[in-house]
Amino acid sequence: ARLEAKINRWKRNNPILSDIGDCDRQMVYGVLNWEDKPLHDADLQARFDEGNEQERKVMRELQELGFDVILSQQPVVVKGRDGVTLATGKIDGFIKFHGRRFPIEVKSMNPNVYDSVESIEDFEKKPWLRKYVRQLMMYCFGNNEEQAFFLCTNCMGGWKMFPVFLDFGVCEQILQRLERDYAHIQAKTYP
Numbered sequence: 001a002r003l004e005a006k007i008n009r010w011k012r013n014n015p016i017l018s019d020i021g022d023c024d025r026q027m028v029y030g031v032l033n034w035e036d037k038p039l040h041d042a043d044l045q046a047r048f049d050e051g052n053e054q055e056r057k058v059m060r061e062l063q064e065l066g067f068d069v070i071l072s073q074q075p076v077v078v079k080g081r082d083g084v085t086l087a088t089g090k091i092d093g094f095i096k097f098h099g100r101r102f103p104i105e106v107k108s109m110n111p112n113v114y115d116s117v118e119s120i121e122d123f124e125k126k127p128w129l130r131k132y133v134r135q136l137m138m139y140c141f142g143n144n145e146e147q148a149f150f151l152c153t154n155c156m157g158g159w160k161m162f163p164v165f166l167d168f169g170v171c172e173q174i175l176q177r178l179e180r181d182y183a184h185i186q187a188k189t190y191p
Helices: 024-032 042-064 111-116 127-142 168-187
Strands: 068-070 074-079 085-091 093-097 100-108 147-153 159-165
Touching: 024 168, 042 068, 042 100, 042 147, 074 127, 085 100, 085 127, 085 168, 100 127, 127 147, 127 159, 127 168
Parallel strands: 100 147
Antiparallel strands: 068 093, 074 085, 093 100, 147 159
């Protein structure tokens, strides 16, 4: 009952950067028909809660290692060429290192998935992991940063760090998709 009390859906006015999947129709549907999305169950809410706890733990560990962790849950807004908001999100934070700041995104993973990820290229092999790369790429773009890091945890004390470098070609592809989706959202049509 405690977990079920936390379950809710939120109205979306635009796509969310953490949810740029492989399907444009799904992204448009998530905005236009947000109220039709089935609510998740208590088991999934427990996983979300554990992911949040893992994020806090990793941030504490980074601080213990001497990193400054700043701007936690900082909003990121990606705008189109004409200044309209195409997508929004909240980055987990930034770490400061040698006078520079780097966006960081913490991802909790099932130990089996965690063990299968050894490089950023491994993220491209699964649809739910590919959207993580798009998310962090747009966090770099939205914050004018050249590099960011995934910090992945297996929820058992292990973690791995993977660098992501800003790729303007990838960003342009994502922006073009978001602009097409924006046009469908405004017209209330589906791709």
